[in-house]
Amino acid sequence: MIEPDLTLAASLFEQLHASSFDGVGITRDTYGAGEQRAHALMADNARRLGLEVRVDAALNLYLTLPGRRREKPVVMTGSHLDSVPRGGNYDGAAGVVAGLAVLAGWIREGAQPDRDVTVMGIRAEESAWFPVSYIGSTSAFGLLSPQALSSRRADTGRTLAEHIGELGGRPEALARGEAELRPESIDCFVELHIEQGPVLEGGGHALGVVTGICGSHRYRQAQIKGRYAHSGATPRSHRQDAVVALAALIERLQREWQDLEASGHELTLTFGQVNTDPMQADFSKVPGQVSFCVDIRSRNVDTLRLLDSLLLxxxxxxxxxxxxxxxxxxxxxxxxxxxxxxxxxxxxxxxxAAGVQPRQLPSGAGHDAATFSNRGVPTAMLFVRNANGSHNPEEAMAMDDFAAGVRCLGQVLAMRAGLAEPQDPAPI
Structure with a gap:
């Protein structure tokens, strides 16, 4: 097996951190300066390696090592390069860095695959910025809804179309459904990603093979409207307390979640934001309004629908x-x-084969690999152990674990691309 260029990988992580550290964590804002710098870094390094570099209408990045038979469906890997506000350095970016490290190793050894191999730097995976899932990958397949282009970024208030256009993308092409990728032209998509929960760390596993990716059902801007009233002069029987109603809803849904799990359903439920109006709410008022969000996730569509019906x-x-x-x-x-x-x-x-015992597990978090899978592309994900969870500055992926993951990724990409003879798969 050809050794990936792990020195390049370490350098890329250092440069990503330096260009996106916000004083507390990592911020690579979707269709903003942070994400743009990350894409430029990957493109510059790809050019130095001699890879073909191109972007599509949504500014997704494609870094390609040409194969001997370019008419064959392409082998693809990659991930996203944006982050949540004040997140970590490895979420998403590890998958792009891993792909470049693999190709850099092949180039160093003068190896050429039988078919093209492309590392994709995907735009806008983190829906913390725009209330739309998988903007970059759905755009690549021509599936982004025209309505999504009118969605507004959480911090700037400006539309997705405006942000894409300012950076040189073509929102008008996206509105027409113009596609860069066709499922029949892709042999496979394999995404390396840090695990964003505690399963691998808790079980002592460096790597995890993902079985499936959860879907989601979300209310991002829900409200309960009651009536403001004097806290001392209004008895309980006359209150229309929005916060109490929300507390009752949360408590009720926690019981529903527990009951569904007991009956065999696999799901998560999160009320991630709860806010009263700072201009009206007061310690001496009964709260007349509360804003909140709901995030339901499951690998089963029927489970998503069931919990939503129970919520309503x-x-x-x-x-x-x-x-x-x-x-x-x-x-x-x-x-x-x-x-x-x-x-x-x-x-x-x-x-x-590399001496690592992987664990099988589902992904509770969403990933662009889901878009590829749901388009009929053979798709897989490899998780790398990561302490302290994700979407926070304390992400802690060990480079030895990452190296094991990159070697594993490289072996599978080589087999699919005709660079190595496939080994007999181990039974799951």
């Missing part, structure tokens, strides 16, 4: 009992995805 039914009952009104606002979400079994076998076999 509970809210209807609380409207009657608490004298409040629920306003759910726009709904967003993403579809679950199943990972390709032969690719799972290949990743597991590559890990075992």
């Amino acid at each position: 039914a509970a809210a209807h009952e609380l409207e009657a009992s608490h004298g409040v009104r629920f306003d759910w606002g726009p709904v967003s979400g993403s579809q679950p995805a199943v990972m390709d079994e032969p690719l799972q076998h290949a990743l597991r076999g590559a890990a075992l």
Whole structure:
């Protein structure tokens, strides 16, 4: 097996940190200066390696090592380069760095694959900035809805179309459904990513082979509207307390979640933001309004629908009992995805051949790999152990774990691209 260029990988991580450290964590804002610098860094290094570099209408980045038979479907890897505000340095970026490290090793040894191999730097995976899932990958397949281009970034208030256009993209082409990628032209997509939860760390596993990716159902701008009243002069029987109604909803849904898990459902439920109006709420007022968001995730569409129905039914009952009104606002979400079994076998076999015992696990977090899978592209994900979770500045991926993951990725890409003979897959 050709050794990947891990020195290049370490240098890229250092440069990414230097260009996106905000004083507390890492901020690579979607269609902003942070994400743009990361894409420029990867493109510059790819050119130095002699790779072909191109972008599409959404400014997704494609870094390609040409194969001997360019008419064959391309082998693809990669991930996103944006981050949440004050996140970590490895979320997303590790997958792009890993792909470049693999290709740099092949180039160093003068190896040429039978078919093209492309590392994709995907735009706008983190929906913290725009309330749309998988902007970059759906755009690449011509699937971004025209309405999504009118969505506004959380901090600037400006539209997605404006942000894309300012950086040189072509939002008008995206509105027409212009596609850069066709499923039949892609042999496979394999995404390396840090695990964003505690499973690998807790189980002592350096690597994880992902079985499937959860879909989501989200209310990002929900509100409960009651009535403001004097905190001392209004008895309980006359209150329309929005905060109490929300507390009752959260407590009720926690019980529903527990009951669904007990009956075999796999899901998560999060009320990630809860806010009263700072201009009206006061210690001496009964709160008349509260804003909140809801994030439901599962690998099963029926489970998503079931918990949503339970949520809405509970809210209807609380409207009657608490004298409040629920306003759910726009709904967003993403579809679950199943990972390709032969690719799972290949990743597991590559890990075992390298002396690493991987763990199988689902991904509760969303990833662009879901877009590829749901377009019919054979897709797989490899998780690298990461302490302290993700979406925070304390991400802590060990370089030895990353190196093991890159070697495993490189072996599978080489097999798919005709650079190495495939090994017999290990049974799952």
